[in-house]
Amino acid sequence: MAILLASLALLARPTLAQQILRDAETEAFMADMSGPLVKAAGMEPRNVQVLVINDPEINAFVAGGQYVWVHSGLIAQADNVNQVQGVVAHELGHIEGGHIIRSAEGIKEATGITLLSLVLGAAAMAAGGAEAGMGIMGAGQQAAMGKFLAFSRAQESSADLAGARYLSKAGISGKGSLEFFKKLQNLEYRLAIPQDDSYGRTHPLSGERINVLREVYTVDPAWDKPVDPQLEARFERIKAKLIGFVSEPNQTLRKYPESDQTIPAHYARAYAWHKSAYPQKALAEADALLAAVPHDPYFLELKGQILLESGKPADAIAPLREAVKLTNQPLIATLLGHALIATEDDANFAEAEQVLRNAVARDRENPFAWYQLGVVYERHGDTARAALATAERYSMMGQDAMAMRSADAAMQGLKPGTVDYLRAQDIAMVSRAAVEQQRKKR
Numbered sequence: 001m002a003i004l005l006a007s008l009a010l011l012a013r014p015t016l017a018q019q020i021l022r023d024a025e026t027e028a029f030m031a032d033m034s035g036p037l038v039k040a041a042g043m044e045p046r047n048v049q050v051l052v053i054n055d056p057e058i059n060a061f062v063a064g065g066q067y068v069w070v071h072s073g074l075i076a077q078a079d080n081v082n083q084v085q086g087v088v089a090h091e092l093g094h095i096e097g098g099h100i101i102r103s104a105e106g107i108k109e110a111t112g113i114t115l116l117s118l119v120l121g122a123a124a125m126a127a128g129g130a131e132a133g134m135g136i137m138g139a140g141q142q143a144a145m146g147k148f149l150a151f152s153r154a155q156e157s158s159a160d161l162a163g164a165r166y167l168s169k170a171g172i173s174g175k176g177s178l179e180f181f182k183k184l185q186n187l188e189y190r191l192a193i194p195q196d197d198s199y200g201r202t203h204p205l206s207g208e209r210i211n212v213l214r215e216v217y218t219v220d221p222a223w224d225k226p227v228d229p230q231l232e233a234r235f236e237r238i239k240a241k242l243i244g245f246v247s248e249p250n251q252t253l254r255k256y257p258e259s260d261q262t263i264p265a266h267y268a269r270a271y272a273w274h275k276s277a278y279p280q281k282a283l284a285e286a287d288a289l290l291a292a293v294p295h296d297p298y299f300l301e302l303k304g305q306i307l308l309e310s311g312k313p314a315d316a317i318a319p320l321r322e323a324v325k326l327t328n329q330p331l332i333a334t335l336l337g338h339a340l341i342a343t344e345d346d347a348n349f350a351e352a353e354q355v356l357r358n359a360v361a362r363d364r365e366n367p368f369a370w371y372q373l374g375v376v377y378e379r380h381g382d383t384a385r386a387a388l389a390t391a392e393r394y395s396m397m398g399q400d401a402m403a404m405r406s407a408d409a410a411m412q413g414l415k416p417g418t419v420d421y422l423r424a425q426d427i428a429m430v431s432r433a434a435v436e437q438q439r440k441k442r
């Protein structure tokens with residue numbers, strides 16, 4: 001209830017740029033939870049990403065091609081993973097139906113805004129660097145999204161039925177979907193959430209829709225199939241983590257009081273204490289988690305993050321190193337690279353370089369890792385490759401003129417024909433073309 005009231009208060013605020021929450025554990029969970037549905041929809045799981053946006057409103061939407069965005073508020077309010085799966089199935093129905101494209105004029109513009117501010121947020125992240133564990137990036141603005149989110153009732157029904165087909169094909173019960181829709185309806189009645197700001201507006205709800213879905217779901221063989229307990233446990237973890245990360249610490253502590261000694265509660269409180277600058281209390285929660293599951297990579301990541309961000313980078317290295325070894329996850333590797341560099345110890349720079357190069361090879365869309373890599377090269381006096389890392393970062397952020405200049409500078413110092421030289425040449429060429437095009441537009 002506390003969270004609900006808070007989200008209502010936030011609703012009254014003017015439009016803010018939204019932020020994408022990037023977190024290794026959350027992204028792995030989202031991929032596993034939605035994978036069977038994506039396959040059932042006839043799409044490739046590696047082409048469809050389900051990402052979390054920092055927004056207390058209960059909403060989800062599709063934008064920018066095959067992306068499903070889920071608000072942190074929706075996850076916080078969902079009672080189980082099955083409810084989230086119901087929402088994701090429905091959103092995939094909008095993708096398959098091509099509803100975004102058909103209902104949106106100027107879709108390109110709107111998508112552009114999304115991608116552009118994604119990158120602006122990343123720039124802030126690279127500059128601040130404080131949120132290394134859960135990288136924060138801005139996404140498009142509510143206003144931009146509103147443009148192409150008004151689905152017609154016919155589109156809603158078709159997405160409902162498509163979603164029901166995916167759930168059935170994946171052998172997942174429609175119970176969660178039904179529960180969640182009913183929950184939304186109740187919330188709207190009871191709290192009079194303004195229609196123009198809720199899921200109800202972007203996905204008009206009606207009793208009729210719910211009745212149709214109930215008829216389809218209840219006769220499906222998967223209707224009585226229970227939720228996979230392991231997936232449910234993972235959901236409770238990422239839900240607690242998100243609540244701890246986005247909520248005011250006192251709200252988190254009310255929802256997950258000290259008397260609650262479950263894993264999700266330790267997780268949520270670790271973030272709450274860390275956010276309120278009580279590193280000892282945050283560490284105690286992380287240690288409680290590690291006592292329960294000593295080699296859990298995400299608990300190790302959490303411990304490393306708390307140590308790094310409370311000014312103990314040398315202590316952060318061991319847990320982060322183990323977490324990277326266990327997952328080979330680029331976001332965690334970036335955190336390890338950050339810790340190694342933050343020790344200011346030259347002995348750690350070779351490992352930092354190797355870890356960060358490995359991270360950007362697997363997740364190029366990581367401006368913060370490029371930023372760190374530039375720092376390492378600069379330290380070595382390797383100005384050419386520092387310029388190349390800067391070119392990568394600017395190119396990702398859509399700053400074409402800067403990317404072009406840095407790539408040109410990199411080519412001056414690199415040996416022609418090497419992989420790095422060719423990469424610099426590519427960036428120079430692409431960004432030069434973009435700069436020319438912008439010039440013509442003017």
Ligand SMILES: [Zn+2]
Binds near residue numbers: 090151156202203
């Ligand atoms: Zn919809």
